[in-house]
Every structure is written in C-alpha cells, then in structure tokens.
Amino acid sequence: MSDKLSRRGFLKGGVLATGLIHADRARAQDDGVISNTENLSKTKATLEESGKAAKDQSSQEHVWNSKTQIDTWINLQPKNFEVSAEDLSLDMLRSSGLTSCKKACGQGVCGACTVHLDGVPVNSCLLPATALHKKEVTTLEAYLEKPHPLQLAFLEEDALQCGFCTPGFLMEGIHFVDHWRERFGNSSPSREKIAEAMSGHICRCGAYEGIFKAIERTCRGELDAAAEQGKQAANRTRVDGWEKVSGTAKYTVDHQFPGMLHTAVLRAPHANAQIDKISTQKALRAPGVEASYLALMEGAKIRFFGQSIMAIAAQTEQQAKDALEMVEVTYIIKSPVVGIKQAMSKDAPLVYQEDEQNNTPSAAEGGTFPAKWNRNVRGPVKMHFFAKPKKAEDILLNLRGDAPLHNEGKVSYINSKYTSQAQCHSSLEPHACIAHWQEKTDGVFVDVWYSTQAVFITAQDIAERWEIPIERVKVHAQYVGGGFGAKATPQAELLYAIEMSKQAKKPVKVVWSREEELIVGGFRPATEVELETAATTSELQAISMNAFSDSGVAIGGAIGILPRILYPEVPKKLLDWDVLTHGPAGRPFRGPGGPAALWALEQNIDQAAVDLGLDPIEARLLWDKDPIRQRLYRWAMGLDIWKLRNSKSAAGRSERYLRGIGAAISAWPYFLNPKTQIELRSNGVGGFVARTSTQDIGQGVRSVISVAICEKMGINAADLDVVVGVSDAPMGPPSGGSQSTASVTPAAEDAASELMMLMTDLAESELGLQEVKCIFKKGKGGIKHSEGFLSWSELSELLGSLTVMGRRRRDDGGYKINMGVFAWGKAQPAGLQIYEVEIDRQTGKVRPLQGWLGIAAGRIVVPQLAKSQALGGMIQGISYALYEERLFDPNTGRHLSMDLNDYKILGLGDLPMLHVHFDHTSLDSVEGGACGIAELTTIASAAALGNAFYNACGRRVYDLPLRPDRILKVLS
Ligand code: FES
Ligand code: FES
Structure with a gap:
C-alpha cells in the first residue's frame, strides 16, 4: 500500500486531478494523515484487546440512558419515539428516514432543516425532540403524492441547483404562500415581503432569483392547475429536479445502512504546536467505539488550528464524541504565524523547515510550478508563458518615479496595492463520506458514497492506494450538495471512512460539522497584490504584478494565471509568491486566483481609462x-x-x-476531458439510458446530456434516463474548471449518432425494411421506410436491447495543451x-x-x-x-x-x-x-x-x- 493517496490523478483528470496530487499533500498535512501503517496496526490491536472491556463497561458508563416516550403525528401518521432530553428533532426525523429535512449548519442559521410544527415553520436542528410530543409535524415527504404548487413553480423557474437547501426553502415557502393567499387571494407579494419571510434561509448556489419568481407565481395561483395533475406535470428541464423538490434526492449525508458507525474527529486546539504525549486507551475502551484512526502521533507537528489528530467511529455520533473527550493530549505550544505581513517578517517562526518544504500541500487547481523558498515565502513562481517580463519591466522602469512625465495626460502609470480576504467554500452539504469495506471469498470490495466532484478519479485513487482492482471499487455520488472546488479531490473524510470501515468491517460514515467545514472545508486564499500598469489612449503598454497568496500551509495561490490570458498582446511581468502561514490549506475555489487578480487588474485598467479621459x-x-x-x-x-x-x-x-x-x-x-465517453443503450422496451461517470453538483450536467441526445435523435426527455454519479460507468469529466459541458456534449451527440446508425442498419438487415432514412424532428425522430415510419422508441422495441459508446471527438485544430484526459x-x-x-x-x-x-x-x-x-x-x-x-x-x-x-x-x-x-x-x-x-x-x-x-x-x-x-x- 502506498503511503499517500494516489498521484496518478494528474494524468487522469487534468485540471482537477492536478489538484488531487497536491491535495494528497494537503490531506497529509492538513488533516494529519501522513500514512502510518504501523500506527494503524497498533491502533487496531489495541482496539481488539479493548473491545471486550468496552462492551462490559458500556451499560455503566453510557450517560444517554434517560429515555422518554413521545407521541407525535408525522405527516398525518401517529408515531411514537423513545428519545432522551438531549436528542434533537432533526436527528430524530432523519434517522426515521425523513431525510428531506437537511442538516447544513445545525446552528439555526441556514433553514435547511425547516419543518412545520403544528403548521408553523421551525428549525428542527435547534428543537429538542421532546418538543414534538403531542404535536403535528409536517415534512416535505407529505407532498409526495400530491405536490404543492410551489414545488412545481420551483421547477418552472429553476429555483434550485444542487438542491440541498431546497426542501427547507419549500417548507418555509409553502407556509408563506398558503397564508398569503388566505389573506390576500391570488396576488403577488412584494420582493421585500418574500425576502423577509425567507430571511432565515441560505442558498450557497445562489438560486434566489428563481425562488423569488416561483413564490410570486404560486401566490398568483399560476401553478394550481398543474398541481392538480400531480407530479407528471413537473417541468423536467432540470432532469433531476423533481427528486430535489420532492426531497427524495439522496445525498451522501442521507444514506443509512444497517450497523453503520458514526464518527467524530479530535482537532488541534492550537495553530502551532507539537504533540508531546497522546493517550488513547480510555477512548478506545469507551462505549460503542469500534474503530479509530490516529492521524498524528507523539512528536508530530501541528500547523493549524483544527488540524485533525484522531478520528473515532462508534455506534452513535454522541458515543464517538464522548470517546474523544477521553483522549488525553499534551502539547508543546508555540507562537503561530498569522497573515501575510507577519509571515514575511524576518523573525517569523518557520511554518516549514527546509527539509519539509518538498512536502507541502497545494491549493492550486492545476499543478504547481517550481520556485525557491526564502523562509516562509516561496517564489517567484516560474510561469513565463503568455508574458514578456523583460519588455514589461523596461517600459515600467522609464515611468517609475517620473510623475510629471506621465501626468501630462499622455500616459497613465499606476502603482497600487490591493488586498483580498479568504473566502470559504461552505457548500451546504458538508464534506461527507460513507465507506463499506467488505472482505468476501473472492477478495475485497469497497463501496463509497461520497460528496465529491470526481467519482471516476476517486475510484482510481482508492484502487491504487488500497491496492484493490478497480472493478471492485465503486464510488457513488448521485446527488452532491454543492462543491465549488472544495470537493474536487479526495480528502481526509474518505481516508478515515475507508480505514475505519476496514477495521470495523461495517459501513462507516464521516460528516464534517459546519464548524469543521468552515475550518478545514476549503477556502480561496487571502492575497496582497502589487500592481503596476502603463497605458496610453492607443495602447495598454505594460502590466507588472507581484501577487502574494496566503493559502495557510499550502502553496499554489497562482493569482497571476488569469492575467496571462487577458489583454494578450500586452507585455507582462507576473510574479506569484506563496506566503506560508499557520492556517489550514486553501483549496481551488471557482475560478481559482481569478477574483483576486481581477480585483487588482480591472481596477487599475479602469483607473487608467479615467486618467486618460476614456x-x-x-x-x-x-x-x-x-x-x-x-x-x-x-x-x-x-x-x-x-x-x-x-x-x-x-x-x-x-x-x-x-x-x-x-x-x-x-x-x-x-x-475539457477529451477522453469522455457516454454509453447509450436502447433498453428494448422503448426507452433509452445514457451513462457516464461524471456527477451533477448542481450545474445540470444530467440535463446537458439529456438535451444533447434528445435533440440529436428527436426523442422526448421522458424516454431517456441519464445515469451519472457512479464510478463504474465509462469515463466522464470531473465537475470543475468549467469542463463538464464541453466534455459531455459532443460525447452525448456522438452516442446518439452511433445508436441511430446502428438501429438504421439493423432495421434493414434484421427487420428487412427498405429505403430506410433517418428523420430528425423534435420529439418525432425515427426512420422513414418504404412502408411507413417508425420512431426510435418503436424501433427499440422491435430490435431489443442495443448498446453503443459515444466518444468526444477531437477539436478541429487540436488543443493548446493535451494531456490525454485533460486538455x-x-x-x-x-x-x-x-x-x-x-x-x-x-x-x-x-x-x-x-x-x-x-x-x-x-x-x-x-x-x-x-x-x-x-x-x-x-x-x-x-x-x-x-x-x-x-x-x-x-x-x-x-x-x-x-x-x-x-x-x-x-x-x-x-x-x-x-x-x-x-x-x-x-x-x-x-x-x-x-x-x-x-x-x-x-x-x-x-x-x-x-x-x-x-x-x-x-x-x-x-x-x-x-x-x-x-x-x-x-x-x-
Ligand atoms: S438552520 Fe438548521 S440546519 Fe441550518
Ligand atoms: S441549490 Fe441552494 S444550496 Fe445548492
């Protein structure tokens, strides 16, 4: 077994996979998962020894034993539960299978957990389960048989993307709409009224405009007639939309399996420290504990607040948390380096010693480029493509300090310094993974349910790291509650879930809390950018940028990449510097490096125009x-x-x-991923199934595939199932770097063409039809033959099951860079x-x-x-x-x-x-x-x-x- 998660990703997944390589290091450093096989086996042995004792003690030590019976009605059904005073309504509802109510923050801020209690919306994450006694609870599952018009309006207006926040918005919205119409009839509320009613809800994907419109239209009664027809009236432009507005879409956090263990992670309370002593014995004997993963051992360095030290899997999450309380750790505490300024000072403590500098994680979406280190500063990063640094420097040299010359209105020379803050990804579905390691007579099989932007690459990484044939590894991500780059590469949650499942021989679920999400879930680096520009009315003469990025313990801020492709003729000197600090590792975030670069560059350009009267x-x-x-x-x-x-x-x-x-x-x-393939099957009963191992994180890739195939063949979307979010389908792209649409569209069209050709040939050779011609007509595609017309669905029934593979054909003129699976x-x-x-x-x-x-x-x-x-x-x-x-x-x-x-x-x-x-x-x-x-x-x-x-x-x-x-x- 290799010590680190796979490095093959670079070759396999391009822009995202390059992140994988460095995320390996990120995992190793950020979450303290530098591989420790020896340590693991010790942990395992201790567990086995202590297992019996733990069971013996469980009844004495477990404090969660004061149960009380509550009677409640859930979605009009009488129910009773045994709960303790500490139990929360949300957990109780979710564990009874009502997973439409989501836990996104657990802090009463986001509204994802909204249910109706006696008809009034409440945040169930803050509500004790005992408060449901003798009350009526309504969840979104109540609308499965007969949809509320607001659900259909959400689909009409596409008021969702990843869909994780959607059930909460709907429950709040249904209450608002129903009361509004009772009081004001079919009239539109103002935007202010809607915003006020929805103020306790957050949508990280930003589906707000659609939500406004959907509520307005439902208040006007525009969807009433459609709702009478039931869910078949649902707009399917977003192919997985109905599942999301009905609460039936199952995200990683929603899956439950018999015997599944739950986890908690001990995190460092200091930003710069060393573990002096750690004792885990008591924790391993704690009630319910069945597996553990020790990420940091005695002597290990802690480089940021929240770095993971140990994970524990137990029968309940509370047992795992209780057990962590019993881990005894003493630290040697040191002063941390916080922020760019402090890190660059001469006497700042070093985040990495010289011999550690080759093993730093990366915050870059692509690979990192070579650079020299000087204490906590690494740079300038050598990226000379699309720039003419010497020419830029020559032009600017003449202008520096020569104010009168360039103030004559002929030349604008601007030298400014800009800063930007770190931005957390904060997907509403937190990082989450369930692993099930199964040892069968014919070998090891691993199933992983993972909130990821890259099922295919993750499966390959698992196969490589744990030395399991790829066909025995399956990664599932049917629904992903947002990613934005933070879930582009396998992270510590995957490692912990697999390792602990391997120990316990049971499914193990790891889910970050919102607090953990905000600490280690990923962020866009903070920056300081020094920028010089020179321009005349006829030309932008030169750009020089020194960009300093604080990605915590990671390198690869890469702010200077984007300015290379803007203003392409202009000589540029673009220097990137990583400044290492005692913070968690940054990760690529939607348009990595872009916002900070443009915050500086586009303001300087604007100022130059103003200076020159343009x-x-x-x-x-x-x-x-x-x-x-x-x-x-x-x-x-x-x-x-x-x-x-x-x-x-x-x-x-x-x-x-x-x-x-x-x-x-x-x-x-x-x-794009030039190797994208889409399998298209005619199922022999009039329908079609398209499969590829990409994933829909809210960007709508299911719909893109559906439209590409349906338009090409002239079939209806209702006749096509699109299967994504499984790693055992043909290779698809990661969801990142804006590569999904460019990768899948031509592959889907190619699959459609291949299938039509095959069916046309077989119509002649097998069915004996003559003068066969393809007909491309929206919703009415098929073949015309000497005796009439057959739609593709009818042909499917006559010809039986057929399968073809569509491939992404090469672009005319090729690519700037082509690395096989990434271009x-x-x-x-x-x-x-x-x-x-x-x-x-x-x-x-x-x-x-x-x-x-x-x-x-x-x-x-x-x-x-x-x-x-x-x-x-x-x-x-x-x-x-x-x-x-x-x-x-x-x-x-x-x-x-x-x-x-x-x-x-x-x-x-x-x-x-x-x-x-x-x-x-x-x-x-x-x-x-x-x-x-x-x-x-x-x-x-x-x-x-x-x-x-x-x-x-x-x-x-x-x-x-x-x-x-x-x-x-x-x-x-
Ligand atoms: S408000 Fe309850 S999960 Fe966010
Ligand atoms: S659709 Fe609202 S968080 Fe994704």
Whole structure:
C-alpha cells in the first residue's frame, strides 16, 4: 500500500486531478494523515484487546440512558419515539428516514432543516425532540403524492441547483404562500415581503432569483392547475429536479445502512504546536467505539488550528464524541504565524523547515510550478508563458518615479496595492463520506458514497492506494450538495471512512460539522497584490504584478494565471509568491486566483481609462483585441445602463446616498476531458439510458446530456434516463474548471449518432425494411421506410436491447495543451459584468442595485439552467465582495468565523436585480460548440463592484471585502 493517496490523478483528470496530487499533500498535512501503517496496526490491536472491556463497561458508563416516550403525528401518521432530553428533532426525523429535512449548519442559521410544527415553520436542528410530543409535524415527504404548487413553480423557474437547501426553502415557502393567499387571494407579494419571510434561509448556489419568481407565481395561483395533475406535470428541464423538490434526492449525508458507525474527529486546539504525549486507551475502551484512526502521533507537528489528530467511529455520533473527550493530549505550544505581513517578517517562526518544504500541500487547481523558498515565502513562481517580463519591466522602469512625465495626460502609470480576504467554500452539504469495506471469498470490495466532484478519479485513487482492482471499487455520488472546488479531490473524510470501515468491517460514515467545514472545508486564499500598469489612449503598454497568496500551509495561490490570458498582446511581468502561514490549506475555489487578480487588474485598467479621459469599456475595446471579448464590450456599450451611466449616477445621488456604475471583464480557459465517453443503450422496451461517470453538483450536467441526445435523435426527455454519479460507468469529466459541458456534449451527440446508425442498419438487415432514412424532428425522430415510419422508441422495441459508446471527438485544430484526459482548448470564453451600486454615506453600506453579466462561451445547451448557474456565480461574487471573510485571532491563529452567523453569506434580502446575456456566437473550433461557464460567472464581480464604487464617489477602495468600516474610512 502506498503511503499517500494516489498521484496518478494528474494524468487522469487534468485540471482537477492536478489538484488531487497536491491535495494528497494537503490531506497529509492538513488533516494529519501522513500514512502510518504501523500506527494503524497498533491502533487496531489495541482496539481488539479493548473491545471486550468496552462492551462490559458500556451499560455503566453510557450517560444517554434517560429515555422518554413521545407521541407525535408525522405527516398525518401517529408515531411514537423513545428519545432522551438531549436528542434533537432533526436527528430524530432523519434517522426515521425523513431525510428531506437537511442538516447544513445545525446552528439555526441556514433553514435547511425547516419543518412545520403544528403548521408553523421551525428549525428542527435547534428543537429538542421532546418538543414534538403531542404535536403535528409536517415534512416535505407529505407532498409526495400530491405536490404543492410551489414545488412545481420551483421547477418552472429553476429555483434550485444542487438542491440541498431546497426542501427547507419549500417548507418555509409553502407556509408563506398558503397564508398569503388566505389573506390576500391570488396576488403577488412584494420582493421585500418574500425576502423577509425567507430571511432565515441560505442558498450557497445562489438560486434566489428563481425562488423569488416561483413564490410570486404560486401566490398568483399560476401553478394550481398543474398541481392538480400531480407530479407528471413537473417541468423536467432540470432532469433531476423533481427528486430535489420532492426531497427524495439522496445525498451522501442521507444514506443509512444497517450497523453503520458514526464518527467524530479530535482537532488541534492550537495553530502551532507539537504533540508531546497522546493517550488513547480510555477512548478506545469507551462505549460503542469500534474503530479509530490516529492521524498524528507523539512528536508530530501541528500547523493549524483544527488540524485533525484522531478520528473515532462508534455506534452513535454522541458515543464517538464522548470517546474523544477521553483522549488525553499534551502539547508543546508555540507562537503561530498569522497573515501575510507577519509571515514575511524576518523573525517569523518557520511554518516549514527546509527539509519539509518538498512536502507541502497545494491549493492550486492545476499543478504547481517550481520556485525557491526564502523562509516562509516561496517564489517567484516560474510561469513565463503568455508574458514578456523583460519588455514589461523596461517600459515600467522609464515611468517609475517620473510623475510629471506621465501626468501630462499622455500616459497613465499606476502603482497600487490591493488586498483580498479568504473566502470559504461552505457548500451546504458538508464534506461527507460513507465507506463499506467488505472482505468476501473472492477478495475485497469497497463501496463509497461520497460528496465529491470526481467519482471516476476517486475510484482510481482508492484502487491504487488500497491496492484493490478497480472493478471492485465503486464510488457513488448521485446527488452532491454543492462543491465549488472544495470537493474536487479526495480528502481526509474518505481516508478515515475507508480505514475505519476496514477495521470495523461495517459501513462507516464521516460528516464534517459546519464548524469543521468552515475550518478545514476549503477556502480561496487571502492575497496582497502589487500592481503596476502603463497605458496610453492607443495602447495598454505594460502590466507588472507581484501577487502574494496566503493559502495557510499550502502553496499554489497562482493569482497571476488569469492575467496571462487577458489583454494578450500586452507585455507582462507576473510574479506569484506563496506566503506560508499557520492556517489550514486553501483549496481551488471557482475560478481559482481569478477574483483576486481581477480585483487588482480591472481596477487599475479602469483607473487608467479615467486618467486618460476614456470611457472604461471603450478603453478595453481599444486595448484588448480578442474578438470574443470585443463582442462583449460592444454589447455592454449598447446597454442603456452604460450609455446613461454618468447621468444616472448623478441623478441617483443625494445627501445621504451615492450612486455609481462600473464594469469588469473576465476570461477563463476552455478546459475539457477529451477522453469522455457516454454509453447509450436502447433498453428494448422503448426507452433509452445514457451513462457516464461524471456527477451533477448542481450545474445540470444530467440535463446537458439529456438535451444533447434528445435533440440529436428527436426523442422526448421522458424516454431517456441519464445515469451519472457512479464510478463504474465509462469515463466522464470531473465537475470543475468549467469542463463538464464541453466534455459531455459532443460525447452525448456522438452516442446518439452511433445508436441511430446502428438501429438504421439493423432495421434493414434484421427487420428487412427498405429505403430506410433517418428523420430528425423534435420529439418525432425515427426512420422513414418504404412502408411507413417508425420512431426510435418503436424501433427499440422491435430490435431489443442495443448498446453503443459515444466518444468526444477531437477539436478541429487540436488543443493548446493535451494531456490525454485533460486538455486546454484553443477557444477563449469570456464574461463581462456591470453593476450599479448605491453607497450609504452614513452607514458605509454598499448596496448593489442591478447587475448585468454578458457571457460568450459558444452554444448554450440548456439555456434555463445556464442562466441559473450564471446568476448563482454573480451572487457568489457579490457575496465575496461585500460580506464573506474568514477571520483568525492574530495572536493564537484560532478561527473566529465558526458559524454562518460569523461567516455571512449573501441572502435573499441582499439580492439586486440581475440580468444575464448570452452571446451565442458559435466557437467553431470547439467540438459540440459549447464551453462551460461556471468560473466565468463569478470572477469579475468584485472588480466590477469596485469600479462602480469609484464611479460613485471618485475614490478607490483597495481592500476586500467592502465592509462598512472600510467604506466610511475611504469616504472620509
Ligand atoms: S440546519 Fe438548521 S438552520 Fe441550518
Ligand atoms: S441549490 Fe441552494 S444550496 Fe445548492
């Protein structure tokens, strides 16, 4: 067995798999999982010895023994439960199989656990189970037979993506809608009213616009007739939508298996320490404990607050937590390094000694590039592609310190410093894994239910690390409650679940709490960016960037990647530096490096335009010759909001409020997995099944495959099942780097063509039909023959089961980089954002009023879902710019943002009006014509808001997030 999780991923999964390699190290360092076979076997032996004693003692030591009987009605059925005073309603309901109520925070903040108690919405995560006595409880399962119109409206408006928050929103929404209609008839409530009613709910995917519309339409009674027809009236544009709005979609956290063990993890209470002594004996003898994993041994270094030390699996989660209390650890505590400034000081403690520097985890989505170390600083990272550093330096050298020359209005030279904060991924479904290790007569079999963005790569990693033939490993991820990059690579939860299942010979479930999610669940690095630009009215002359990233104990901030592909003709000197601190390892987050890079670059560009008396978008049109972005510049310049921006800003100003409008451009590489395959089967009874081992994390890849096949064959979506989220299907792409759509669309179309050809041939050879011709007609595809017409479904029944394999064909002209299962294609998708903001001079609050996003990514396969994704990306970008901020205690390195109150995510009430424009011009070189859009939608938001702020007040803000205290300071 190898000591670390697989490194083969780089070859297998490209942009995400490269993350795997480094996430190996991340796991090793972050969660203390540097492999310890010897240690494991010791732990196992101790467990076996202590097992008997534990059982003997269990009845004496277990404190959870004061049970009480409660009688309740759940979804109109009388039920009784035996509960203890400590039990919570949510856990009780979920363990009885009602998994529509989700646990996303357990802190009463997100609303995912909402149920009705005597008809009133409550957060069941905070409600003692005893409070259900003699009460009536309603969960979303109550609407399985007869849907509520709001469920159908959610599907009509696509008011969901990953769907994890959806049952909670629906339960709150149903209560609101029903009461609204009782009082006000079929009328529309205001957005303010809806936002107020939904204020206790968070959707990390940002499906808010659809939620507003769905509630409005249901209040007007528009879905009543459809609801009368039952679930067959459900809109299936989002192929897995019904499962998500009915609460029947099973996420990893929802699965339960007989005998399954639950876990808890002991985490370090210090940011920089060494384990002096650790004693686990008592814990291993604790009641219910059946397995453990010791991640850090005596002498091991702790490099961040929350680093995992030991995991325990027991019959109940409480038993696992109780057992952890019995682990005795003493620490040698040292001063931590917190933040970039402190880490760069000469006398800062070292996060890694010289001999440890080759084993650092990576926060990069791609591979990390070589660089030298100087104490806690690593860099500059050598990435010389798409840049001309010497030329840039020569140009800038002439301008530095020569203010009079460049202030004559001919040259704009700007030298600024920008900072940005760490942003936590915070998917609403936390990191979770259930592993079942089974030793059978014919060998070991491992089934893993995993909240992951990469089933295929995960299965390969498991096979390699535990030396099991790949055909005996199966990874399941039918539904994934958000990822955003943090679940792109296997993490410690997978390791712990498998190792402990192997020990206990039972299924073992590992689920991070919200607190753990915010600490070790992943974050976008904090940055400091020094940026110089030089421009004249006719050209952008040079860009120089020094970008310092704080990814905690990880390297690979890679802020300078994105500026390489923007303004391609301009000489650039782009230097990336990693600054190591005592914090958990960062992970790739939607558009890695992009938001921080554009926050600096696009504000400097904006300022240069202002300095030179140019319209900021017109300036970009002059300085950036990329044809795709040129189309977006022209689109933006034609918008009324832009044409009238100065008069509109002036008109919106008052003594208290300022108004401004700003824009920023973005680009994202066109990534794909050229080896994607889709198996398409005609099932012999009139239906079709498509299978590939990708996963739908809310981006709608099931729907993309469905549309690509149905449009090609002319069949109805109802006749096609799309199976994803299983690793034993043919190779599909990871969900990350915006590569899903570009990978699956052509493979799905190819599968459809192959099947039609095969069926046409067999119609002649097997059925003896003559003059056979394919007919492509929406919903009516099939073959015409000398005696009439047969639809593909009818042919399926006549020909029996048939299977073909569709492959992604190579792009015309090839790729910039092709590594087999990962390629960087030649097209260049782009996005442009514009915001109108209002600034409150009294409170310092920045409020976006409206936003526009133009996207040029070729063909949009499922426009409604693409629009949802685009809105969600903008919302995540606004949330990052205005609210989200991970905070540490500067003295101890402890996290201060431990719940979703302290770590604020944008809610419905904060939502501006948002508009999305797709430039459908085809990208000819792209096979299938479609590129992904996920990253493009979010990376320019902060920069566009920063530029709008400048337009409002003539002052620039350099630090993210745009907190009121900072804004007041800038305005003063
Ligand atoms: S899980 Fe109950 S409010 Fe978040
Ligand atoms: S759809 Fe709301 S959290 Fe994903």
